[in-house]
Amino acid sequence: MESALSLKPIINVAAICGSLRKASFNHGLIRSAIDLSKQSVDGMAIEYIDISPLPMLNTDLEIDGKYPPAVEVFRQKILQSDCFLFASPEYNYSVTAPLKNAIDWASRPPNVWADKAAAIVSAGGGFGGGRSQYILRQSGVYLDLHFINKPEFFLNAFESPPKFDDEGNLIDAAAKERLRAVLLALKAFTLRLQSK
Structure with missing residues (x-):
């Protein structure tokens, strides 16, 4: 029985948050x-990848075909992942500067995002961070990232009853179930892409 369980494929997911604030709602979604x-999602291992150590993109930092150490570590984690979960807050109708910076570093030759599945979740006010998702999807076209289309996950973090506690942890049961549906869709799409 143990050997049968060990043969189950494990999907390695790199989870990236566009907010650097530890108690942010979007960090709460990743947690x-x-x-x-x-x-409740068998065969999936999610690792949070901290993008705060990345320097701002500057090709002057690329020396003899090598990237800065923090960038090399980040790129290796992206390369070794099967798919991605982005938690993308919305700043000024767009993605955050740290997230765009991380995307750009990993897209430098060779592009380590290419031909993998991805999903986006977001929490915020009003539209729940939805506009940032559209911008991220647009970047994904060039990056050759394959985003799941459904289900979408936008969460208005300020509606009653509260969706998060004081530490930014998601406490809303319905939102958790929606988040689980996103993970299941990401897993299924990843396996489908890998089988081609």
Whole structure:
């Protein structure tokens, strides 16, 4: 029985948050996704990838075909992942500067995003961060990233009843179930792409 379980494919997911603030709602979505992957989504391992150490993109930092150490580590984690979960807050109708910076570093030759599945979740006011998702999807076209189309996940973090606690942890049961549906769709799409 143990050998049969060990043969199950594990999908390695790199989870990237566009907010650098630890108690941000979008960090809360990633923490919740990690918990869900351990409790109710078999065959999926999610690793949070911290993008705060990345320097701002500057090709002068590329010396003798090498990237700065923090960038090399980040690029290796992206390369070794099967798919991606982005938590993308919306700043000024767009993605955040740290997230765009991370995307750009990993797209430098060779592009390590290419031909992999991805999903986006977001939390915020009003439209729940939705506009940032459209911008990220647009970048994904050039990056050769394959985003799941459904289900979409936008969460208005300021509606009642509260969706997050004071530490930014997701506490809304319905939102958790929607997040689980995103993870299941990402897993299925990743396996489909890998089987081609």
